[in-house]
Structures are given as C-alpha cells and as structure tokens.
Amino acid sequence: MTTIRGARERARTEVTAAIKDEARRQLAAEGAAKLSLRAVARELGMVSSALYRYFPSRDELLTELIVDAYDAVGSAAEQALAAGGPASSATRAGSATRAGSATRAGAVTSAGAVTPVGPASGPVDHVGRWIAVCAAVRAWALAHPHEYALIYGSPVPGYSAPLLTVAPASRGAFALISVARDAHRAGGITPPALSDELRPEAERLTAQFGLDLPPEVVAALLASWAQLFGLISFEVFGQFNHLVEARDELFAQATRRLAHEVGMRDLGVEEAGRAVLPREYV
Amino acid sequence: MTTIRGARERARTEVTAAIKDEARRQLAAEGAAKLSLRAVARELGMVSSALYRYFPSRDELLTELIVDAYDAVGSAAEQALAAGGPASSATRAGSATRAGSATRAGAVTSAGAVTPVGPASGPVDHVGRWIAVCAAVRAWALAHPHEYALIYGSPVPGYSAPLLTVAPASRGAFALISVARDAHRAGGITPPALSDELRPEAERLTAQFGLDLPPEVVAALLASWAQLFGLISFEVFGQFNHLVEARDELFAQATRRLAHEVGMRDLGVEEAGRAVLPREYV
DNA sequence: CCAAAAAGAGAGCAGCGCTCTTGCTTCGGA
DNA sequence: TCCGAAGCAAGAGCGCTGCTCTCTTTTTGG
Missing domain, CATH: 1.10.357.10 (Tetracycline Repressor, domain 2)
Known part of the structure; x- marks a missing residue:
C-alpha cells in the first residue's frame, strides 16, 4: 500500500504535500479568506492551472x-x-x-x-x-x-x-x-x-x-x-x-x-x- | 438633526438604506463571503462605482x-x-x-x-x-x-x-x-x-x-x-x-x-x- | 520502442473590489 | 437670476481571483 510504486507517484505525493504546506502557511498568515490558489502556485513556482492536477477545487x-x-x-x-x-x-x-x-x-x-x-x-x-x-x-x-x-x-x-x-x-x-x-x-x-x-x-x-x-x-x-x-x-x-x-x-x-x-x-x-x-x- | 434638509439629502438616506437592505438580503441568502458590491449594485439598477458614493468599501x-x-x-x-x-x-x-x-x-x-x-x-x-x-x-x-x-x-x-x-x-x-x-x-x-x-x-x-x-x-x-x-x-x-x-x-x-x-x-x-x-x- | 497516461504551460472567461475620468444634476450664494 | 461648486451616475480600466480548455512535454508500462 504505502510502498513507492515509482518516481512519478513519489513526486505526486511530494507535490501534494508541498501544496498543502504552502496553503497552510498562507492560511496561518492571512486567514482562510485570503488563501489563494494562484498565490500558492506562484510561491511553488508553478502555474495555477497545474495545481488543479492535485486538488479539484479551492x-x-x-x-x-x-x-x-x-x-x-x-x-x-x-x-x-x-x-x-x-x-x-x-x-x-x-x-x-x-x-x-x-x-x-x-x-x-x-x-x-x-x-x-x-x-x-x-x-x-x-x-x-x-x-x-x-x-x-x-x-x-x-x-x-x-x-x-x-x-x-x-x-x-x-x-x-x-x-x-x-x-x-x-x-x-x-x-x-x-x-x-x-x-x-x-x-x-x-x-x-x-x-x-x-x-x-x-x-x-x-x-x-x-x-x-x-x-x-x-x-x-x-x-x-x-x-x-x-x-x-x-x-x-x-x-x-x-x-x-x-x-x-x-x-x-x-x-x-x-x-x-x-x-x-x-x-x-x-x-x-x-x-x-x-x-x-x- | 433629523429634519429633512433637502431632496438630495433625502434621496441619499433612501439610497443608503436600500443598499443596506439589499446587502442584508444577500447576506442572509448566501453568507458574508458571497456578498458582492457589484451584485448589490446590479440588483439596485445602478453601476458598481456609484455605490462607492455611499460606502467607502465593502x-x-x-x-x-x-x-x-x-x-x-x-x-x-x-x-x-x-x-x-x-x-x-x-x-x-x-x-x-x-x-x-x-x-x-x-x-x-x-x-x-x-x-x-x-x-x-x-x-x-x-x-x-x-x-x-x-x-x-x-x-x-x-x-x-x-x-x-x-x-x-x-x-x-x-x-x-x-x-x-x-x-x-x-x-x-x-x-x-x-x-x-x-x-x-x-x-x-x-x-x-x-x-x-x-x-x-x-x-x-x-x-x-x-x-x-x-x-x-x-x-x-x-x-x-x-x-x-x-x-x-x-x-x-x-x-x-x-x-x-x-x-x-x-x-x-x-x-x-x-x-x-x-x-x-x-x-x-x-x-x-x-x-x-x-x-x-x- | 512506442502508444498511453500524466503533468505542466499558457491563454482565456467571468467575476470581484476598487480607482479614475467624464459628463449631468442639484444646491446655495452673489 | 445666474453661476460656480458640490454631489452623483456612468463607463472604462487595473489587478486580482477561481476555474476551464487546449497544447506540449515528460514519464510509464507493455
């Protein structure tokens, strides 16, 4: 179950965690109302649309x-x-x-x-x-x-x-x-x-x-x-x-x-x- | 104090009240997060920028x-x-x-x-x-x-x-x-x-x-x-x-x-x- | 090796709060 | 009565948002 099935799967979990961490950072800093998907993506060096591969919505x-x-x-x-x-x-x-x-x-x-x-x-x-x-x-x-x-x-x-x-x-x-x-x-x-x-x-x-x-x-x-x-x-x-x-x-x-x-x-x-x-x- | 000082002032208080009423309606219907100045203005038949004559901000x-x-x-x-x-x-x-x-x-x-x-x-x-x-x-x-x-x-x-x-x-x-x-x-x-x-x-x-x-x-x-x-x-x-x-x-x-x-x-x-x-x- | 799946990139849509400029209306004093 | 000043509506526009769509690149497994 938890074994690594490949580099891609590993990367996916890492990116997912990074997104959540950054989102949590913004949440703690500014509150839920100010949490922005675009800002999270920006901070992570990716484009906002790419983020939707990991989370279907805000x-x-x-x-x-x-x-x-x-x-x-x-x-x-x-x-x-x-x-x-x-x-x-x-x-x-x-x-x-x-x-x-x-x-x-x-x-x-x-x-x-x-x-x-x-x-x-x-x-x-x-x-x-x-x-x-x-x-x-x-x-x-x-x-x-x-x-x-x-x-x-x-x-x-x-x-x-x-x-x-x-x-x-x-x-x-x-x-x-x-x-x-x-x-x-x-x-x-x-x-x-x-x-x-x-x-x-x-x-x-x-x-x-x-x-x-x-x-x-x-x-x-x-x-x-x-x-x-x-x-x-x-x-x-x-x-x-x-x-x-x-x-x-x-x-x-x-x-x-x-x-x-x-x-x-x-x-x-x-x-x-x-x-x-x-x-x-x- | 509360006397009517003119048609303009009367209109102002009326419009202000109408804005607040409509805002309250949207608040009760959708919640504070969904309250939108543009939607309030739209519902009142005015343009969004005109609303800023009555309230400096959302x-x-x-x-x-x-x-x-x-x-x-x-x-x-x-x-x-x-x-x-x-x-x-x-x-x-x-x-x-x-x-x-x-x-x-x-x-x-x-x-x-x-x-x-x-x-x-x-x-x-x-x-x-x-x-x-x-x-x-x-x-x-x-x-x-x-x-x-x-x-x-x-x-x-x-x-x-x-x-x-x-x-x-x-x-x-x-x-x-x-x-x-x-x-x-x-x-x-x-x-x-x-x-x-x-x-x-x-x-x-x-x-x-x-x-x-x-x-x-x-x-x-x-x-x-x-x-x-x-x-x-x-x-x-x-x-x-x-x-x-x-x-x-x-x-x-x-x-x-x-x-x-x-x-x-x-x-x-x-x-x-x-x-x-x-x-x-x- | 190659087709298929997954992921990233970019443009774009509609909506938002808010600002600025442009005309029009109303008010108050000369 | 006229006229400048003030108040007000309208429109365009800026930068931002969530989200979708298309296209390209990368990785995977048979």
Missing part, C-alpha cells in the same frame, strides 16, 4: 486543511491527556488518525495556568486532567487562530462536507470523555441531574458510542464540550477585547466548573468526610 | 451590518426579558440603540421549548427568565444563521473595528445581567465561588459597569455568556449534525445549569425549607 483544498486542523486539536488534547497522568490507556485506536499530517501538532505543549499532576502521585486528580485537556485545546486555538476559525468559526465554503469531518472532529471530545470515564471507573463521579426529555437522547448516545458512563454524564459532557468552545471562541475571536484581562484565570475557573458539571469532584473536598459536593456549594 | 458596509446584527440579537434578548415578567425596569436607556434598524428584530418571538411565566404570578421565576433570554438569543441565531456567523463566527474582514462594535455587542449581555440583578435584589442568588486570582478582575468589572451584583456573580456571568455562545454556535454551525437530535432539550438543560452557575435557584427547591442548593445536588 474548497477541496480547504476541506483537507479542515481535517488536518481537527486532527491537530485532537492531537493536542490527547497529548495533554497522556501527560496528565496515565490513568487508563488513553484513547481508542480506531478512527484512522491520518498519522502523516497529525505530527504537526507536536509543538503544542504549554498549557498556561495549569499545574499538571505528577505521573504517579497517589490518587489521580481527575479534575486536574480535565482542566489540562481543556487548556491544551485553548492553547492550540490561541496559537493557531486562523486554523481554529476554520473549524470552529463560520463554515466558509458553502457548508463544507460534514460527514467526512465527523471522525477527526470527535478526537478532542473523546479526550474529555476519557477523563470522565477514568474518573467514573475510580468512583469519582456523582452523576448530575438529567431531565426526562433529554434522557432518551443521552442513553442513545451512550449506547451508540459504547461509553462506560452514566447517561447523565454523557449529556453533561456534550454540553460542556460545546460550552468549552464558547469560552475559547470568545477569546480567539476578540469578544473579550477591551473587557477581560485575566483570561487565563477566567478560563481556569470556568473549566473547573465544567468538570463539576459533569459530576467530577475536586480532590480536597473528597477527603473531607462524606461531602461529595463541589467546593462551591459547601 | 468592509465598511459589512461593519454596518455587523452593528445591525448585534442590535438585532440585543433587541431579541431585551424583548424576551420584557416578556418574561417585568421584575425591574428592563434595560438601561444608554448606548444609543440606533432605533431605525433595530426594528428588524421584532419578528423574533418564538422561543422554543420554553414556557414563559405569566406577567404577575406571585414570585418571579428568575431562572425561567434567564432561560427565556437564552432561548431568545438562540432562536434569533437559528433564524439568522449568516448574520449570527457574521458577529459570533470568524471575524471576516481583517479583524474588523472592535471599538465601534463594543456598545451594541453588550446589549444582549446586559439582558442576562438584568435577570441576575433582579434575582439578586430579590434575595434569590447564592454567590458561587470565586478564585483569588479572578477576584480582582471581577471586582474591577463590577465597578466599571456599576453593577449591583457580587463580583462572584459577575465573574460567573461572564463565563456563562461565553459558554452560551458555545452551545449556540455548535448548533448553528452544524457541529451537532448527525450527533444530537434533541437540541431544544439539550439547550434548555444547559442554560438552566448556567443559571445555577451564577447562583440562581430554581423556584421549587427554594420553598422546600432552607435548602438553597440547585436541584442537581439535593
């Missing part, structure tokens, strides 16, 4: 960049998951991760305002891991604002292929799910409330993905995942400009409370007798 | 549409606020609401999956008002996806004027603040926790805007406001496609919990003795 190129961006944010999340204490085998091996292009996200490590726990320091700080994963996603978004906008901002091309991007888009979510699953298995989750109207949907999702979690937690995870990107989008898209300065702190507090929303408990409170409430309500 | 036109969109969502929120029980004089009269263009949002009323309380039914259901305001914003977003994307999606022109849009952008937020303020004045808020790192910022914001609220609530409001748009954006931008069906229910539950996050209590629980905890933790 939107097709953008779609590939979208998939790569999803992979990058998923990779950043999984990396933070692995660094925050190996409580369980990190992520399921499925969903074909396109190993080639996912390496790009390797540079993202600094997750500001978060103190990761040691690899083997007694009881696992599940809330800490949760916060670390959220912070990793945020750090990636702030480091790659245009790529973030490409996937979590307005859908740029006429509502691009949704089905193709579902799998890579879920990688990040599964990192948070892993944290919750580990906490649940360790008995560290008090399932939140779940309305009767929402319960069937939550149970369907739990079964559909074979999650080892109560449906209450699954529903809360879904909402938390969406709300996380509200916080990140406001920061990346400048809604906090001239308004909020202590963004690290706001994000840290908000993600901690999101962890409480899915039923996870802080470490300190857990030890104080049988109080299972998040610190806010003690 | 970005300038877009900026006006952005301001209008902020006003529309703010108006929708305030309308839901007024409909959900007049607990206090709805919103401060400041921030020059551009009355002319804000009328457009008058059609937005249906806020699915929410049962507004009667105008004078004993104790005010603050959480219900909160949910109603959130639902109104969501309903507007779903009804005007492209205009929503314009203001809460990726910033399209080279990071458009942020200072000019700050005032109209805050109208919606102030609607939620009003709900919290009313609840606070009625003694219906238990301030959540606030980390020491975030407290100075929260106190600064409280003072800056002269809010009659504890800083704990202000910090939680800020985070909740951002998280609300995470939920809405996921739905409008299609992140829930092929994944979540019961979106009304998910949104209702999530916004109810956001209300709890800022310290508001459900009506039923309040009556049951001295339990001040949200229903989830009882």
Whole structure:
C-alpha cells in the first residue's frame, strides 16, 4: 500500500504535500479568506492551472486543511491527556488518525495556568486532567487562530462536507470523555441531574458510542464540550477585547466548573468526610 | 438633526438604506463571503462605482451590518426579558440603540421549548427568565444563521473595528445581567465561588459597569455568556449534525445549569425549607 | 520502442473590489 | 437670476481571483 510504486507517484505525493504546506502557511498568515490558489502556485513556482492536477477545487483544498486542523486539536488534547497522568490507556485506536499530517501538532505543549499532576502521585486528580485537556485545546486555538476559525468559526465554503469531518472532529471530545470515564471507573463521579426529555437522547448516545458512563454524564459532557468552545471562541475571536484581562484565570475557573458539571469532584473536598459536593456549594 | 434638509439629502438616506437592505438580503441568502458590491449594485439598477458614493468599501458596509446584527440579537434578548415578567425596569436607556434598524428584530418571538411565566404570578421565576433570554438569543441565531456567523463566527474582514462594535455587542449581555440583578435584589442568588486570582478582575468589572451584583456573580456571568455562545454556535454551525437530535432539550438543560452557575435557584427547591442548593445536588 | 497516461504551460472567461475620468444634476450664494 | 461648486451616475480600466480548455512535454508500462 504505502510502498513507492515509482518516481512519478513519489513526486505526486511530494507535490501534494508541498501544496498543502504552502496553503497552510498562507492560511496561518492571512486567514482562510485570503488563501489563494494562484498565490500558492506562484510561491511553488508553478502555474495555477497545474495545481488543479492535485486538488479539484479551492474548497477541496480547504476541506483537507479542515481535517488536518481537527486532527491537530485532537492531537493536542490527547497529548495533554497522556501527560496528565496515565490513568487508563488513553484513547481508542480506531478512527484512522491520518498519522502523516497529525505530527504537526507536536509543538503544542504549554498549557498556561495549569499545574499538571505528577505521573504517579497517589490518587489521580481527575479534575486536574480535565482542566489540562481543556487548556491544551485553548492553547492550540490561541496559537493557531486562523486554523481554529476554520473549524470552529463560520463554515466558509458553502457548508463544507460534514460527514467526512465527523471522525477527526470527535478526537478532542473523546479526550474529555476519557477523563470522565477514568474518573467514573475510580468512583469519582456523582452523576448530575438529567431531565426526562433529554434522557432518551443521552442513553442513545451512550449506547451508540459504547461509553462506560452514566447517561447523565454523557449529556453533561456534550454540553460542556460545546460550552468549552464558547469560552475559547470568545477569546480567539476578540469578544473579550477591551473587557477581560485575566483570561487565563477566567478560563481556569470556568473549566473547573465544567468538570463539576459533569459530576467530577475536586480532590480536597473528597477527603473531607462524606461531602461529595463541589467546593462551591459547601 | 433629523429634519429633512433637502431632496438630495433625502434621496441619499433612501439610497443608503436600500443598499443596506439589499446587502442584508444577500447576506442572509448566501453568507458574508458571497456578498458582492457589484451584485448589490446590479440588483439596485445602478453601476458598481456609484455605490462607492455611499460606502467607502465593502468592509465598511459589512461593519454596518455587523452593528445591525448585534442590535438585532440585543433587541431579541431585551424583548424576551420584557416578556418574561417585568421584575425591574428592563434595560438601561444608554448606548444609543440606533432605533431605525433595530426594528428588524421584532419578528423574533418564538422561543422554543420554553414556557414563559405569566406577567404577575406571585414570585418571579428568575431562572425561567434567564432561560427565556437564552432561548431568545438562540432562536434569533437559528433564524439568522449568516448574520449570527457574521458577529459570533470568524471575524471576516481583517479583524474588523472592535471599538465601534463594543456598545451594541453588550446589549444582549446586559439582558442576562438584568435577570441576575433582579434575582439578586430579590434575595434569590447564592454567590458561587470565586478564585483569588479572578477576584480582582471581577471586582474591577463590577465597578466599571456599576453593577449591583457580587463580583462572584459577575465573574460567573461572564463565563456563562461565553459558554452560551458555545452551545449556540455548535448548533448553528452544524457541529451537532448527525450527533444530537434533541437540541431544544439539550439547550434548555444547559442554560438552566448556567443559571445555577451564577447562583440562581430554581423556584421549587427554594420553598422546600432552607435548602438553597440547585436541584442537581439535593 | 512506442502508444498511453500524466503533468505542466499558457491563454482565456467571468467575476470581484476598487480607482479614475467624464459628463449631468442639484444646491446655495452673489 | 445666474453661476460656480458640490454631489452623483456612468463607463472604462487595473489587478486580482477561481476555474476551464487546449497544447506540449515528460514519464510509464507493455
């Protein structure tokens, strides 16, 4: 499959990669709106029409960049998951991760305002891991604002292929799910409330993905995942400009409370007798 | 000021309004990316260069549409606020609401999956008002996806004027603040926790805007406001496609919990003795 | 070795935002 | 009332875009 079948095939993959790299460069520099096929071709020393041998249209190129961006944010999340204490085998091996292009996200490590726990320091700080994963996603978004906008901002091309991007888009979510699953298995989750109207949907999702979690937690995870990107989008898209300065702190507090929303408990409170409430309500 | 100074001036305002209306039509139909000055001019029976007598550039036109969109969502929120029980004089009269263009949002009323309380039914259901305001914003977003994307999606022109849009952008937020303020004045808020790192910022914001609220609530409001748009954006931008069906229910539950996050209590629980905890933790 | 497939090069089309020049209309002061 | 000034529409045009078509060159496999 991956063996080299000839010089021509080899050249093709190289040129394809070069086009994507240059496109990614322009995307990071100027944003998706300014990405121009002609400029990419110009930079690569070829004529614009030749580029259509590799990508049938501009939107097709953008779609590939979208998939790569999803992979990058998923990779950043999984990396933070692995660094925050190996409580369980990190992520399921499925969903074909396109190993080639996912390496790009390797540079993202600094997750500001978060103190990761040691690899083997007694009881696992599940809330800490949760916060670390959220912070990793945020750090990636702030480091790659245009790529973030490409996937979590307005859908740029006429509502691009949704089905193709579902799998890579879920990688990040599964990192948070892993944290919750580990906490649940360790008995560290008090399932939140779940309305009767929402319960069937939550149970369907739990079964559909074979999650080892109560449906209450699954529903809360879904909402938390969406709300996380509200916080990140406001920061990346400048809604906090001239308004909020202590963004690290706001994000840290908000993600901690999101962890409480899915039923996870802080470490300190857990030890104080049988109080299972998040610190806010003690 | 608003008197007619001559036929020429009258014609100018009319043409300007016609341009904006047509631009808004194209924006709603095709999205900001497809909005073309030439197409607007064509539709209005004029040549493209003539349009530059009214708007110096395409970005300038877009900026006006952005301001209008902020006003529309703010108006929708305030309308839901007024409909959900007049607990206090709805919103401060400041921030020059551009009355002319804000009328457009008058059609937005249906806020699915929410049962507004009667105008004078004993104790005010603050959480219900909160949910109603959130639902109104969501309903507007779903009804005007492209205009929503314009203001809460990726910033399209080279990071458009942020200072000019700050005032109209805050109208919606102030609607939620009003709900919290009313609840606070009625003694219906238990301030959540606030980390020491975030407290100075929260106190600064409280003072800056002269809010009659504890800083704990202000910090939680800020985070909740951002998280609300995470939920809405996921739905409008299609992140829930092929994944979540019961979106009304998910949104209702999530916004109810956001209300709890800022310290508001459900009506039923309040009556049951001295339990001040949200229903989830009882 | 040679036909077939693949790739590059160039011209060209329609559209875009925007500028500049050229006439025409309207306004306000002498 | 007239006339210069200002406002406005129209047209041509510039440089850019995505994309198509044709023609030539290069590489491949039988």
